[in-house]
Amino acid sequence: MPDPEAANVPRWALRGPFRSVALAAALAIGAGGFAACGPAGGNDRWVTTENTNVDINWDAVKEAYLAAEGPEDLERRVNEIYEGDEIISVSVRDQDEKTQVVTGFFDKNTDGQVGEDEKIFSIQRDVVSPESAQVQMQGYGHYSYYHSPVWDIATGMMLGSMMSRAFMPSYRPLYAQPYTTSPARVSAISTQRSSYRAANPQRFAKRSSSGRSYGSKGGGFGGRSSTPTRRSGGGRFGLGDRGKRQRVRLSA
Numbered sequence: 366m367p368d369p370e371a372a373n374v375p376r377w378a379l380r381g382p383f384r385s386v387a388l389a390a391a392l393a394i395g396a397g398g399f400a401a402c403g404p405a406g407g408n409d410r411w412v413t414t415e416n417t418n419v420d421i422n423w424d425a426v427k428e429a430y431l432a433a434e435g436p437e438d439l440e441r442r443v444n445e446i447y448e449g450d451e452i453i454s455v456s457v458r459d460q461d462e463k464t465q466v467v468t469g470f471f472d473k474n475t476d477g478q479v480g481e482d483e484k485i486f487s488i489q490r491d492v493v494s495p496e497s498a499q500v501q502m503q504g505y506g507h508y509s510y511y512h513s514p515v516w517d518i519a520t521g522m523m524l525g526s527m528m529s530r531a532f533m534p535s536y537r538p539l540y541a542q543p544y545t546t547s548p549a550r551v552s553a554i555s556t557q558r559s560s561y562r563a564a565n566p567q568r569f570a571k572r573s574s575s576g577r578s579y580g581s582k583g584g585g586f587g588g589r590s591s592t593p594t595r596r597s598g599g600g601r602f603g604l605g606d607r608g609k610r611q612r613v614r615l616s617a
Contacts, residue, residue, distance in 0.1 A: 419449035421485075423511065427502060430467060430488050431518070432525045436544045439527065443469060444558045448569055452554050453485060454546035459538030463492040465531070475548040482506070492531050496520045 429442035436457045443453050456468040456479045467490075470483040484505035492498045498518045504511035518524070520532050530536055546554075562569060 419447065421447050423502065423513065426469075426486065427488070427500070427513070427516065430500070431528050433527045434525045435527050438525070439467070440546055440550070440554055441557060444554055445561050452551045454551070456543055456545040457540045458543035459540040462536065462538055465490045465540070472546065472548065472551070477545050477547050479545065490528070490531070495532065498531060
């Protein structure tokens, strides 16, 4: 039972008709104190599992976007690439008939919305003619140093329907109202990814002894084998690499 003196209950209040009221107050204060010192409620797993030092292969993410049949297929592909514990949520937004922006993010507060501090990467696609488009990617947070070259995409390449439909004469934007991974889908994505990892153990590097990062891969998203160049200035998407072009060819 809480000590009335510890709850700052005066001695005169413990005598006569005030005793029961004073003891009730002491109990209430003590209970509140114990609750405040107890373990936090809820299941905020992000506090203990978030590790934005995990490598992701930039080229693989780009190819996942070019090959995706739709947002849900992109979710699957990106999470098969990512080697960390978190699930990467995806937002797909058509700004107009020419420009689409895809954002990968950790939905830390499970609200199904992209928070600025939750972003991992974004991909911007711009249709520049009836037969070609340009794609560029940049990282955020721990990966903010990365600004990709501009990739030129042309009709006739092997593209998923998410990209290829943009070249159709009758094309109308499907995601003027953005698609965003719903919190309800996260469990299903996690289950699918676990099955994929179990079936492909050779594709995943081991954790380091610190447990804070994974083995790097060539051309990796944040990988040690790459040599990132930090750029500053410019608010435009990919401004640091303006003028650079890279032709893209996808294998079957």
